[in-house]
Amino acid sequence: MAAAKASAEDVITCYLCDNSSKHFCNSCQVSLCETCVKKHRDEFKSLSNEIVNFLERESQVVFPGCKDHAGQRCEAHCINCYAPVCVKCMLSDPHKDHKVEKLTDTFERRRQETISKTAEIKEKFIPKCKKENTDIENAMSRAKSHFDDLGKKCNSLRKSWHQEVDVIFDKIDFLSKTFKDQNLNRLQGHQTEIQNVISDVNETLETNDRVLQSNKLSDINNYLSNLNKFANLPENPDIKMPRFEAKMNHEKELHIEMENYRATLTQSSESDVPCLTPKTAVVLMDEVKVVSTIPTNYDHVYGIACVGEAEAWIFGEHDNNISRIDMHGSVKDIVSTGPRYGPKAISVTNEGNLLYSISEALLGTVKLARTGGTEQLIIAPPYWTPEQLCCTRSGDILLNEKFWIWVFRHIPKDNRIVRYHNNKKSQEIDKDGNGVSIFMKGPGSLYMSENNNGDICVSDSNARSVVVVDQTGKVRFRYDGVPARRKSPFDPKYIVTDAYNQIIVTDYSNNCLHILNQNGQFLKCVDGCGIENPKGLSLDSKGRLWVGTKSKSIKIIKYMAPE
Template identity: 40%
Template structure:
């Protein structure tokens, strides 16, 4: 009132009842649009998602069928090329389905939220509380924008035949041609150049806070969650949305050296101090392996055959043991010249089995990756120099993927090194914001789950296509 009757009236004056009524009209208009337009569109999009997924599968089935038809026209020696195309199609299909399913999941998840918004808006419209009305924030723009369809085109297969002279097959940017020349260059073009192009298309899918600092280990479960561990005497299961699904208190009073999943999906972890590898079952935690006196278990890897590879350490040396239950089936610690395969030291060497049965070890004490065949003979060593990192090479967790590529964390250079199964350096992933990577796993969708030591976060990275 003083502003009106005195000289202090340099600003516009509006009655609070008018502001209140105008705001209610805006909320009423918003609610009407959500009920009459937005919600029906979300429900329709959700129904259309099933159709899109079915159509996507049919198209990819036709694509694979056409690929197999063309395969019969090519010589047997180029089977490796078609196997590569099959892998590319599978990867494209899984990525496409992942996008469609993620969009469907988002639609389903937002419908209850929108319904709750409508309910809340109606309650506000019935209310005479000024603060509830004036503090209302609209989500209408977000709801409108979230209806956009994901744009992922289905690739087409192109073939060309000049009988007796040339056959060619092309899938988007990936092409193979058979002419009257050596096939080795063609295999290299498909398996090496195409892989490099795939690795250039890297993006971060999610950043997941775990609440575990420092974060030591990560093992993905399916495509939407992971077990993690740090210095706590517990294991935590978090999903891709950052929610904690389970916390498992350990029976031992010490944190695990490493964690992994068996072929059946059961969680196992190693405790160096009491020389055990433990398994988590419905009935509780059981001791799966008790290592020999003076040998402590460190890195773990569960193989496709059901065995467990364990890196063991004593005061003098490191060793790999292949366990089938409690029984040691294989011990690897010397090369063909009788020299120690791995450097001694306090740091944990990590281990992974490749698709060809090869054993990949990140020997951090020697700052080297060592890859062995199934008999334990050295196939090659990798010292990180092809990547050209200035800070040197400190390999940590190591994994392999469906294309038999070897992926190893470089703690010092904040990146991931990717090699093919024969040790050829392919690429460094260093633009994903992964400072001090210290946990690594590949999920069922072929994505990397990278743990960040200091931040206590997981970066989910799609690194192929």
């Protein structure tokens, strides 16, 4: 039986055709047109059909037709068979003698049950489902957050352990390179001496040949041969090859040793998941040891750049010379920066050559000094002066450049750090992601050092803080000196990083050194060992600190010791 249809203008159509309805069968609850009334009566002629005007229609229960007896409506409900039945059904098998009830009663009872169930679903089940859905979403959010945190922790641990392993082998590489440079320098020096002897001998032989070819008695009589001085050749240098050992213990521990440096990589397994636990065999000393005090000719030692384990380039206040000294203070070499302008800062390249910055009138430059003279590497842009500098492991140069403007006097405007790769600018570090200056404006310099993990550690003397940025220039943390609990405000100057990623910075006003770990946690203060107004700072190949002081001296300090 088709349902009545409504047109776009809400006209009710006949359920048998598309004509508009004018009548309504209350018995069947269907709309009928004038033509289809007879069809409807003929279709259900054995049933009562209450046909009325459409406007007089009534909403009432529609009794279903009996499937067993044509023309009969089911007005009762067989309780035994749970099925609607007509009068004829009740008088014949299989419903004869079965218990029945009015179908309207069944309808009303089922209707009330449905109303009750609907109310229960709306009031209890749907809120329960919604709550369960919310709980699931929260659980999913917590799970996602948990696994995100787990991933971050894993990545952090991965990075941390990789860094620890890198620290160990970076140290091995550094020690190996240091020994290599020392030995090659000694051998090259000895080779130069031998070549000079060969040259002198050849000159002597040429002189002897000329004398022997002469017919003059005076030439022979007056000639004094100097061959005797070549009887003893220069002594061979004492070449010390470093001892390197790497042993596996039951395939669980890797013991690494080079001279006085020792480290152990331990592999432990838990649930068949291996992990490496590097342990270096040194710790910070409770009481540091002053190994040596080197006298200098400078009123205040400003810059130190160690070369190997026993020598360093230094410069000081009111002097235009950069001197190379040994541990006894003996001057081995001197580089003059000219009659008018002294050096701003010094460093040593990976090849062991001296690097220094200087401002000559309006021209600021970085120069390289080596055997045979100096070479200009970098020219600072106009109005920018080169200040502090350092050489990175990759051979790049990090240079602090300061911008000055002239308003009756020089006023410092901006401070920045520039990375030069192959003597060309490759990176500027001056502003954070929001365009805010990372470093404070002022007359003070930015002292810097590259850590083994690639961080650039900066001592900002204007802001009285240490700023550490990653390789991209993003700020990782700042240190203000407060944890050290010193009497005077933090006054940082020179800064270095050691083989263990520790950050060491001088505190000029408090006569001490601050030592931090690679994440900025304060570890220790080094004081009470005669470091008055420390400024210059460097590390030698043995991991000892060379500290320049105001008392015309350099303190060599041992601050790490075996566990």
